[in-house]
Amino acid sequence: MTVVLDRVSKSFGRVEVLRELDVTTGDGEFLVLLGASGSGKTTALRMIAGLESTTSGRVLIGERDVTQVLPKNRDVAMVFQSYALYPHKSVAENIGYPLRVRGESRGEIDRQVGEVAAQVQLDALLERYPRQLSGGQRQRVALARAMVRRPAAFLMDEPLSNLDAKLRGHMRTELRRMQHDLGITTVYVTHDQIEAMTLADRVAILEQGVLQQLGTPREIYEDPANLFVAGFIGSPPMNQLHGRHENGRFVNEAGTIDTGLQRTLDRVTLGIRPEDCRIVDASTSALSGRLYALELIGDHVLASVTLDGSVPVKHTGKTDAFITADTFAVKMPKDYAAPIDARVGIDVAVEGIRLFSGDGERLRR
Amino acid sequence: MRERRLGEMSPLTKLVVYTLLIGWSLVVLFPLYWVVITSVKLPGQVGDGPDYLPFIDFMPSLHAWRYIFVDLGSDTFRPYLNSLIIASTSTVLAMSVGACAAYALARLHFRPRLLSIVLFLVALGIGVWMIGSGLVGWPIAAASGLAIFVISVLALSRVRSPRLGNADILFWVISQRILPPVVAALPIYIMFQQIGILDTHLAIILTYTTVNMPIVVWLMYDFFASIPIDIEESAELDGASRFRIFREMVLPLAKPGLAATSLLVLILSWNEYLLALFLSTAKAQTIPLLVAAQNATRGPQWWYMSVLIVIMIVPVVLLTILLQRLIAKGLLLGAVKG
Numbered sequence: 290m291t292v293v294l295d296r297v298s299k300s301f302g303r304v305e306v307l308r309e310l311d312v313t314t315g316d317g318e319f320l321v322l323l324g325a326s327g328s329g330k331t332t333a334l335r336m337i338a339g340l341e342s343t344t345s346g347r348v349l350i351g352e353r354d355v356t357q358v359l360p361k362n363r364d365v366a367m368v369f370q371s372y373a374l375y376p377h378k379s380v381a382e383n384i385g386y387p388l389r390v391r392g393e394s395r396g397e398i399d400r401q402v403g404e405v406a407a408q409v410q411l412d413a414l415l416e417r418y419p420r421q422l423s424g425g426q427r428q429r430v431a432l433a434r435a436m437v438r439r440p441a442a443f444l445m446d447e448p449l450s451n452l453d454a455k456l457r458g459h460m461r462t463e464l465r466r467m468q469h470d471l472g473i474t475t476v477y478v479t480h481d482q483i484e485a486m487t488l489a490d491r492v493a494i495l496e497q498g499v500l501q502q503l504g505t506p507r508e509i510y511e512d513p514a515n516l517f518v519a520g521f522i523g524s525p526p527m528n529q530l531h532g533r534h535e536n537g538r539f540v541n542e543a544g545t546i547d548t549g550l551q552r553t554l555d556r557v558t559l560g561i562r563p564e565d566c567r568i569v570d571a572s573t574s575a576l577s578g579r580l581y582a583l584e585l586i587g588d589h590v591l592a593s594v595t596l597d598g599s600v601p602v603k604h605t606g607k608t609d610a611f612i613t614a615d616t617f618a619v620k621m622p623k624d625y626a627a628p629i630d631a632r633v634g635i636d637v638a639v640e641g642i643r644l645f646s647g648d649g650e651r652l653r654r
Numbered sequence: 655m656r657e658r659r660l661g662e663m664s665p666l667t668k669l670v671v672y673t674l675l676i677g678w679s680l681v682v683l684f685p686l687y688w689v690v691i692t693s694v695k696l697p698g699q700v701g702d703g704p705d706y707l708p709f710i711d712f713m714p715s716l717h718a719w720r721y722i723f724v725d726l727g728s729d730t731f732r733p734y735l736n737s738l739i740i741a742s743t744s745t746v747l748a749m750s751v752g753a754c755a756a757y758a759l760a761r762l763h764f765r766p767r768l769l770s771i772v773l774f775l776v777a778l779g780i781g782v783w784m785i786g787s788g789l790v791g792w793p794i795a796a797a798s799g800l801a802i803f804v805i806s807v808l809a810l811s812r813v814r815s816p817r818l819g820n821a822d823i824l825f826w827v828i829s830q831r832i833l834p835p836v837v838a839a840l841p842i843y844i845m846f847q848q849i850g851i852l853d854t855h856l857a858i859i860l861t862y863t864t865v866n867m868p869i870v871v872w873l874m875y876d877f878f879a880s881i882p883i884d885i886e887e888s889a890e891l892d893g894a895s896r897f898r899i900f901r902e903m904v905l906p907l908a909k910p911g912l913a914a915t916s917l918l919v920l921i922l923s924w925n926e927y928l929l930a931l932f933l934s935t936a937k938a939q940t941i942p943l944l945v946a947a948q949n950a951t952r953g954p955q956w957w958y959m960s961v962l963i964v965i966m967i968v969p970v971v972l973l974t975i976l977l978q979r980l981i982a983k984g985l986l987l988g989a990v991k992g
Contacts, residue, residue, distance in 0.1 A: 338891060339891075340887055340890075340891075360887075360890050360891050361890055361891060361892070361893040361894065361895075365891065366891065366892075367887075367888065367891050369884045369887070369888060371882065371884055373882070373884040373885050373887065373888035374885075375885060375888075375889070375903060376885075376907065377906045377907060386889070386892050387892040387893055390892055390893040390894050390898070391893055434888075434892075438892070
């Protein structure tokens with residue numbers, strides 16, 4: 290069953306929270322809505338669930354227009370960030386509640402609850418109450434309650450954010466596996482780009498209610514549509530340099546970079562990821578500066594360089610607004626070493642260069 | 655000297671604190687003790703005195719108890735039964751209506767037009783004037799007022815008007831209780847007289863329900879609002895109707911609040927004197943009236959009064975003990991984590 294947001298907008302009074310969001314999932318797809326707080330991602334999810342009305346636009350589940358349909362009739366199951374378990378009911382009663390509301394027989398409820406509980410390894414905990422469970426166990430109860438309904442779509446609102454880091458990684462894998470096995474379309478909201486990259490079939494990046502890009506994790510990483518996406522995805526974020534472009538080269542106070550693009554532009558931003566750069570001898574390099582810090586990450590060393598003259602910038606996502614980032618990041622092999630404050634040069638790989646116009650839009654050749 | 659833990663008191667502090675606590679307990683409990691022993695004193699002993707200890711200062715006697723239970727018999731029993739019926743019924747009604755109202759105000763969004771409210775008051779005024787002028791009886795006046803209201807609202811439905819919200823409705827409901835009920839005693843008396851239900855259980859039950867319902871709304875609103883809304887949203891997505899959510903999710907989670915509020919309303923109804931005095935004569939007399947009636951022409955008959963007071967207190971004390979655990983949880987209700 291596909292989920293469609295057909296040019297959906299939402300305003301609370303005068304505040305516009307979502308503008309003309311247009312997204313269609315595939316059948317059985319894991320779609321992630323990614324964005325910072327206030328980007329509108331949770332509102333979009335709640336509109337699919339029917340917990341918020343639309344100001345304009347339509348919501349479709351399968352072929353059905355559910356824009357005016359009550360939440361309980363939409364056949365979607367939601368996992369809330371706080372899990373929203375019923376505190377006065379046992380685990381078995383929590384999981385079985387949707388079936389009980391539907392009017393299933395006692396025996397049938399017990400059977401299906403047992404089946405789902407085994408799938409998420411909760412069968413030993415069926416008589417416990419939510420307050421007696423750990424965070425991970427509660428999360429599995431919430432998941433089981435959604436699964437038992439076999440809905441047309443799963444909706445998940447940052448379900449992993451209340452777990453500690455180690456458990457989060459484990460549950461991520463489990464979630465992906467479960468979704469793959471069940472084949473149920475899932476719309477998943479998160480602010481964590483690593484979660485988005487690892488879980489999603491496709492990612493929809495939202496900022497201030499506007500869709501920035503919709504694509505596979507690889508597409509948004511390699512081929513960002515604008516500076517916001519480029520700066521949001523990737524850890525550490527993409528380096529951005531502000532300057533001019535002429536005669537096939539990018540020029541600013543830190544140096545010049547050959548791009549091969551034959552365009553003349555007064556204001557341009559050059560983006561390059563840390564792994565597409567290399568620290569080289571300062572005399573022959575494209576850019577030059579001083580080594581600010583070295584951090585051993587484990588499998589690589591992250592070098593931070595303060596460039597001569599110009600200051601690296603970071604786009605905030607609003608048109609024409611740049612804030613300064615202090616240093617230029619370069620990923621070096623794990624055995625790289627050099628004295629702090631040494632003069633260094635930086636070379637960039639041409640295929641890693643991404644150019645953006647003065648207002649942040651991606652310039653494609 | 656051993657280091658003191660945070661919160662642990664020095665011996666001197668402990669002495670002071672416990673002295674104050676014991677002192678205050680005596681202040682609170684002594685009147686109860688006094689009433690109990692007064693109920694076993696002879697009239698003469700009440701007048702002389704004060705005598706504090708039975709069997710030592712005076713010989714207790716059961717004459718007052720015998721009088722109240724045997725001689726008066728049904729004259730005691732009837733008001734007691736009336737109080738039981740009236741207090742429990744009005745509490746159940748006030749809680750039912752009030753809890754539903756509080757939940758609606760906590761979860762639904764009302765935006766009544768100020769214009770509609772003004773029209774309602776105008777129609778009400780017209781209806782009252784019609785009754786006052788004596789032209790028509792009250793059923794016709796009521797029907798006319800209602801018709802005027804409906805027609806004017808429909809006619810002016812396109813006129814723009816500022817809108818009020820839940821907070822305004824909540825304040826209006828609560829403000830009904832700020833007004834002392836006795837202010838409305840005379841109008842209520844005349845109204846019930848016209849309908850012919852004076853001196854009946856129904857009259858007092860209706861009055862108490864109306865008077866106590868704002869308190870229920872006032873207290874239950876906070877309890878309902880503090881229940882995490884995603885529990886209800888989750889139940890909604892699971893397929894439950896609004897009423898089912900109220901019954902199966904909200905009410906069980908608000909049990910401490912419901913217990914505390916019920917007890918408060920019950921106590922208010924049980925002890926209420928002035929409105930019961932207005933609205934009853936003989937048949938619907940409640941226990942507080944009987945207690946006050948012991949203040950006869952020969953002066954207050956403390957011994958009989960004390961017996962009545964003791965039996966009046968007993969049900970409330972028992973109920974409080976039964977609900978005590980629930981109420982303590984309700985008073986200390988912190989964040990409900992889902």
